[in-house]
Amino acid sequence: MNTASAVLDVLHDRREALVEFLQRLALAESPSTSSAAQQPALAQLAEALGELDFMTRLLPGQRSGGQLYARPRARRRAQTAQLLLGHIDTVWPQGTLATMPVERDGDRLRGPGVYDMKGGLTQMVFALRALRELGLEPVVTPLVFVNSDEEIGSRESTRRIRRLARTVNRAYVLEPSLGADGRLKTARKGIGRFTLTIKGKAAHAGLNPEAGASAILELSHQIQHLFALNDPAAGVTVNVGMIDGGIGPNVVAPESRAVIDVRVPSHEAARQVEQAIRALTPVTPGVSLRVEGAIGRPPMERTPAGQQLWHMAQTLGLELGLHLEQAAAGGGSDGNTTSQYTATLDGLGPVGDGAHAHHEFVHIDRLVERSALLALLLLAPPLPGTPAP
Numbered sequence: 001m002n003t004a005s006a007v008l009d010v011l012h013d014r015r016e017a018l019v020e021f022l023q024r025l026a027l028a029e030s031p032s033t034s035s036a037a038q039q040p041a042l043a044q045l046a047e048a049l050g051e052l053d054f055m056t057r058l059l060p061g062q063r064s065g066g067q068l069y070a071r072p073r074a075r076r077r078a079q080t081a082q083l084l085l086g087h088i089d090t091v092w093p094q095g096t097l098a099t100m101p102v103e104r105d106g107d108r109l110r111g112p113g114v115y116d117m118k119g120g121l122t123q124m125v126f127a128l129r130a131l132r133e134l135g136l137e138p139v140v141t142p143l144v145f146v147n148s149d150e151e152i153g154s155r156e157s158t159r160r161i162r163r164l165a166r167t168v169n170r171a172y173v174l175e176p177s178l179g180a181d182g183r184l185k186t187a188r189k190g191i192g193r194f195t196l197t198i199k200g201k202a203a204h205a206g207l208n209p210e211a212g213a214s215a216i217l218e219l220s221h222q223i224q225h226l227f228a229l230n231d232p233a234a235g236v237t238v239n240v241g242m243i244d245g246g247i248g249p250n251v252v253a254p255e256s257r258a259v260i261d262v263r264v265p266s267h268e269a270a271r272q273v274e275q276a277i278r279a280l281t282p283v284t285p286g287v288s289l290r291v292e293g294a295i296g297r298p299p300m301e302r303t304p305a306g307q308q309l310w311h312m313a314q315t316l317g318l319e320l321g322l323h324l325e326q327a328a329a330g331g332g333s334d335g336n337t338t339s340q341y342t343a344t345l346d347g348l349g350p351v352g353d354g355a356h357a358h359h360e361f362v363h364i365d366r367l368v369e370r371s372a373l374l375a376l377l378l379l380a381p382p383l384p385g386t387p388a389p
Contacts, residue, residue: 002319003134003136003376003379004316004319004320004372004376006134007130007131007134007136007372007375007376008320008368008369008372010130010133010134011126011127011130011368011369011371011372011375012368014126014129014130015364015368017126018122018126018367018368018371019104019109019364019367021044021048021122021125021126022109022114022118022119022122022362022367023102023104023109023111024044025041025044025045025113025118025121025122026102026109026111026112026113026114026118027097027102027111028040028041028044029090029092029094029095029096029097029112029113030042030065030088030089030090030113030148031089031090031091031092031093031094032064032089032090032091032148032149032150032151032152033093033152034065034094035061035064035065035066035148036065037065037094038064038065038088038089038148039065041088041118042058042065042066042068042088042146042148045068045088045121045125045146046058046068046070048125048129049070049125049128049144052125052128052129052132053072053073053074053132054070054071054072054073054128054144055070055071055072055073056068056069056070057069057070059160061148061149061156061157062156063149063155063156064089064147064148064149064156064157065088065089065148065149066148067145067146067147067148067157067160068088068144068145068146069143069144069145069160070143070144071141071142071143071144072141072142075141076141079139079140079141080139080140080141080168080169080382081140081141081142081143081167081168081169082138082140082141082142082143082168082169082170082171082172082378082382083142083143083144083145083164083165083168083170083171083172083338083342084124084142084143084144084145084172084174085145085146085161085171085172085173085174085334085335085338086117086120086121086124086145086146086147086173086174086175086349087117087146087147087148087149087150087151087154087334088118088121088146088147088148089147089148089149089150089151089152090112090113090116090118090151091116091151091356092112092113096112097111097112100112100358100360102114104364105361107363107364107365108352108361108362108363108364109361109362109364110359110360110361111360111361112360113360114350114352114360114361114362115176115349115350115352115353115354115355115360115361115362116175116176116349116355116356116360117174117175117176117349119176119349119350119352119362119367120174120175120176120348120349120350121146121174122367122371123174123348123349123350123367123370123371123374124144124174124374126371127371127372127374127375127378128142128375128378130371130372130375131375131378131379136375136379138378138379139379139381139382140169140170140378140380140381140382142378143164143168145160145161145164147160147161147334150333150334153296153297154334154337157334158334158337161334161337161338162337162340162341164338165337165338165340165341165342165344166341166342168342169342169343169382169383170305170309170342170343170344170345170382170383171335171338171339171342171343171344171345172345172348172374172377172378173185173333173334173335173338173344173345173346173347173348174348174349174374175333175335175346175347175348175349176347176349176350176351176352176355176362177347177348177349177350177351177370178327178329178347179327180351180353181325181351182324182347182351182366182370183324183325183326183327183347184310184313184324184325184326184327184345184346184347184348185300185326185327185328185329185333185335185345185346185347186300186302186306186307186310186326186327186328186345186346187265187299187300187301187302187327187328187329188299188300188328188329188330188331188332188333188335188336188339188346189235189237189263189264189265189299189328189329189330189331189332190263190264190265190266190267190269190270190295190297190298190299190300190332190336191261191262191263191295191296191297191331191332191336192260192261192262192263192264192270192273192274192293192294192295192296193259193260193261193262193293193294193296194259194260194262194277194291194292194293194294195257195258195259195260195291195292195293196219196222196226196257196258196260196277196280196289196290196291197255197256197257197289197290197291197292198215198218198219198222198245198255198256198257198282198287198288198289198290199215199254199255199287199288199290200212200213200214200215200216200218200252200253200254200255200256200284200286200287201213201252201254201286201287202247202251202252202253202254203251203252204250204251204252205249205250205251205252206250209252211252212251212252212254212286213252213284213285213286213287214252214253214284214287215245215246215253215254215255215256215287216245216246216253216256217253217284218256218282218283218284218287218289219243219245219256219257219258221283221284222258222280222283222289223240223243223258225280226238226240226258226260226277226280227240229273229276229277234265234269235263235264235265235269235328236262236263236264236265236269236273237261237262237263237330238260238261238262238273238277239260239261239262240258240259240260241259241260241261242258242259243256243257243258243259244256244257245257260277260293262274262277262295263330264295264299265299265301265328266299266301267298267299267301269299270295270298270299274294274295277291278291297332297333297336297337298336298337298340299336300332300333300335300336300339300344300346301339303339303343305342305343305383305385306339306343306344306345308343308383309343309344309345309383310326310345312377312380312383313345313373313377314326316373316376316377316380317373319376320369320372320373320376321369322369322373327347329346329347333346343383345377348370348373348374348377349370350362350363350366350367350370351363351366351367351370352366
């Protein structure tokens with residue numbers, strides 16, 4: 001029996017244990033906004049990794065529940081490493097289980113966070129467990145990093161992700177796959193958030209409106225300029241998603257504000273859009289503009305090293321009977337960060353649907369095969385020409 005068949009057989013035998021683990025993880029609600037609520041789910045992961053003879057450490061957070069870091073106790077100091085990356089936080093507030101319970105329906109498991117991304121974390125545990133059961137030790141040491149603030153921008157954990165990404169040979173990101181056919185994500189758009197604040201001059205709207213300068217009128221002009229930056233053919237989206245301003249209906253508005261979401265497919269597009277936003281100039285006499293913000297998550301572009309990793313996954317998938325495809329995603333992840341420093345393969349998590357939606361679910365049978373794929377990827381030799389200790 002070859003390695004692929006052996007791994008798949010072990011995971012098929014552990015199918016019910018895998019489902020039970022994911023159910024428990026989903027029942028431990030872990031919203032991004034509650035550090036305390038995240039601890040039971042992090043503890044479940046730490047316990048599972050400890051049973052696999054990993055040394056685990058919870059790195060404390062100041063504004064989050066912290067991060068879980070784990071490595072094999074028996075790691076050889078000079079051995080090349082690979083990163084398994086995920087997040088424990090979900091977008092769902094505490095108490096969501098009352099209206100969105102964890103339920104099994106045939107081949108589907110439903111519940112908050114099962115798809116994004118506790119299913120991927122479960123696959124990680126069981127891929128490592130299958131290798132241990134078969135006595136198969138990766139020649140590239142697996143390191144585990146799980147943060148608790150990914151859904152709110154990874155502001156606290158990004159510096160540690162960067163530090164790890166600079167030292168590893170490759171990164172496997174356990175975010176959910178793309179689409180019903182489970183495509184792997186080899187490119188992601190960069191994400192920016194900008195705030196445009198306009199200062200005008202207040203005046204009585206009936207007695208002397210000409211003495212004022214309306215920040216709301218100016219905002220209406222700037223919104224049109226911002227939407228004109230959209231370029232669907234190039235994959236650039238600029239969206240004014242929130243606006244506010246004014247102090248009363250009978251007052252010429254002295255201030256207004258807009259919050260802008262930017263998605264860009266490349267570093268060059270990021271530079272051009274950011275430059276255009278910062279170059280906005282007033283149309284209305286007597287007003288001033290202030291732009292704050294930046295591209296917070298850089299684009300994950302296809303690189304030679306990343307494509308080499310993708311082709312390796314595609315080949316290993318065939319050994320499991322999987323015909324994998326690659327895709328670009330409009331949303332961001334911590335894979336955007338790792339891809340700046342090392343070969344990165346994202347979307348290795350479950351096949352299902354409903355990220356951030358009430359119908360969230362995963363396909364149970366696909367959890368098994370995706371765990372097997374991850375196990376084979378962990379066994380692969382190091383990529384040439386990528387970071388090593």
